[in-house]
Amino acid sequence: MSLVQVVFALMLVLGAIVGCAYLVRRLGGGALGGSRDLRVVGGVMVGQKERVVIVESGDEWLVLGVTAHNVSLLSRRDKPEGAELPPQPPLPENFARLFKSVLAKSKS
Numbered sequence: 001m002s003l004v005q006v007v008f009a010l011m012l013v014l015g016a017i018v019g020c021a022y023l024v025r026r027l028g029g030g031a032l033g034g035s036r037d038l039r040v041v042g043g044v045m046v047g048q049k050e051r052v053v054i055v056e057s058g059d060e061w062l063v064l065g066v067t068a069h070n071v072s073l074l075s076r077r078d079k080p081e082g083a084e085l086p087p088q089p090p091l092p093e094n095f096a097r098l099f100k101s102v103l104a105k106s107k108s
Helices: 003-029 094-108
Strands: 038-045 052-059 060-066 071-078
Touching: none
Parallel strands: none
Antiparallel strands: 038 052, 052 060, 060 071
């Protein structure tokens, strides 16, 4: 009887993991705390764990200092004219289809 309980508990935990993954995918990931109004323009490493990052927020750019323990605003600037980023390509809907097309291209 205890083996049945262990298998049932394992199935319950796996079902919960799959359910949570489905919800995260369904909500788009950004609805759980991310923001669609912010966009990372660029960044550079300035140390082992330190970076300077430019983040676009509306019509201004924020220059941020990012460390392992802190994020600091270094500068706030207006967005330069003509500084549009190219649109990001959409993620593939079906990995198997994408993989098959890549394999087909590599064979020919």
